Amino acid sequence: MEVFFLPARAGARLCVHHRPEERSATGLAVVFVPAFAEEMNKSRHVVAQTARRLCDMGIGVLLIDLYGCGDSSGDFAEATWETWQEDVALATGWLQESGYRRLMLWGMRLGGLLAAECAVAAPALYERCVLWQPVISGESFLTQFLRLRVANAMLSGAAAGTSVGQLRNCLLAGEAVEIAGYRLSAALATGFISRTLLPARPGCPIEWFEVVAERGRAASPATARLVDDWRAAGSTLSLNTVEGEAFWGTANSAELVQCPTLVEATAMAASAWT
Known part of the structure; x- marks a missing residue:
């Protein structure tokens, strides 16, 4: 090796x-x-x-x-x-x-x-x-990944204002989103959505x-x-x-x-x- x-x-x-x-x-x-x-x-x-x-x-x-x-x-x-x-x-x-x-x-x-x-x-x-x-489906995979952020927010008591739809809108607007220690860019998220x-x-x-x-x-x-x-x-x-x-x-x-x-x-x- x-x-x-x-x-x-x-x-x-x-x-x-x-x-x-x-x-x-x-x-x-x-x-x-x-x-x-x-x-x-x-x-x-x-x-x-x-x-x-x-x-x-x-x-x-x-x-x-x-x-x-x-x-x-x-x-x-x-x-x-x-x-x-x-x-x-x-x-x-x-x-x-x-x-x-x-x-x-x-x-x-x-x-x-x-x-x-x-x-x-x-x-x-x-x-x-x-x-x-x-x-x-890359789009379904992205949704599952975004749910990690929502679940973590619920566990920390900060779930207000955090949903999969809102996170997706942030990405589509060109903003990066922090999820489980990974900063997901809009460019990479867009690449997911378009792949099947x-x-x-x-x-x-x-x-x-x-x-x-x-x-x-x-x-x-x-x-x-x-x-x-x-x-x-x-x-x-x-x-x-x-x-x-x-x-x-x-x-x-x-x-x-x-x-x-x-x-x-x-x-x-x-x-x-x-």
Whole structure:
């Protein structure tokens, strides 16, 4: 494993590269696009476990902190969706320069929405796009994020004058909003609102993983409908459900929840990729 800062147009991005041993290397590498805000922090351990498993199978993995996130350069309040698209392209280019011949994208939650968009935009570049519990609607995700501010205001007794609608209006008026320690800019919020995981026909298959509460439970109706729409549009899409907890969204900030079923299911699918 090697940790380094990758020079970018603005500053540098923290990267963690899991490089397979030469005897097991397949020439295949994956760019991981992380989840958003605190979800990224809650999921790092599960992502790292999976990256090590893939590396043991001969697959290179590059984990990147996007602009303004984690230990990368930039202020979160200055991040934009377009800058994050550039970061995905930057990571992809580094893997190509490092000698990997086959490339994939792997995104989680909001990072899944970003990864899918990048895969559709460059159909000849990526062999496959792996999605972990991807956000379907950027606008709905923004609403859920704004509710954190409303909930915190209620707990502190300062709920008067604070609602999702008022916060949304502030963003649409060009004002930044502080939420759970993150200063969300109007530019980034606008980028969320305009993004939806719409049916498309990318040049690479989609491998979708959904975490459910009980073994055998089907994916959510919204997910099932979207998967049907993607397939009807001509996409090759595999939907996998695994039993586990929503480790990216635990209420206790100090609690880290494991999800070994997701790690194993992803590793099992990877055996076909190589």
